Every structure is written in C-alpha cells, then in structure tokens.
Amino acid sequence: MARIIDSEPPVEKRAVCHAGCGKTVAYVPNDVKRYDGTDIGGGPDGCEWVDCPGCGKRIVIRSW
Numbered sequence: 001m002a003r004i005i006d007s008e009p010p011v012e013k014r015a016v017c018h019a020g021c022g023k024t025v026a027y028v029p030n031d032v033k034r035y036d037g038t039d040i041g042g043g044p045d046g047c048e049w050v051d052c053p054g055c056g057k058r059i060v061i062r063s064w
Contacts, residue, residue, distance in 0.1 A: 020055030032061060 017023050027050045039045040047063035 015050065015059045015061060017052040017054060017057065017059050019059065020052055020057035023052065023054045025050065025052055025054070025059060 011028055012026050013028075014024055014026050017025060031050050032048050033050065034046065034048045036044070036046040044064060048061045049058040050061065051057075052059050
C-alpha cells in the first residue's frame, strides 16, 4: 500500500512579486522558466523566473 512520507522536503516553493502586485505566489519546479546567454564580455548571463499570475510580470528566482 502506498503511503505519504512526511520527512521529504516540500516541492512547492513561494516567492513575492516585487515588480508588480506584491502578491505571494506558490510555484513548482515545472513553472520555472530559464534564460541562458552571454554578457557583453563573453561571460555567462542568465536568470530563472516564474510569471506572476496576478499581474503577469516576471518574478526572478535566481540570476547569474
């Protein structure tokens, strides 16, 4: 029989939309979008974000 294991970390994460409406948004890894590129000097440039369902703006999770 299948059972729920409570000791695993939660998959759902939360972020606040600082660029627009200020709402707290819950997201899962499949919601995260990613951009990889290079900066003007040839180094790595990119970010990971989710789109805010309230205002449609990007909530940047991580940038490099």
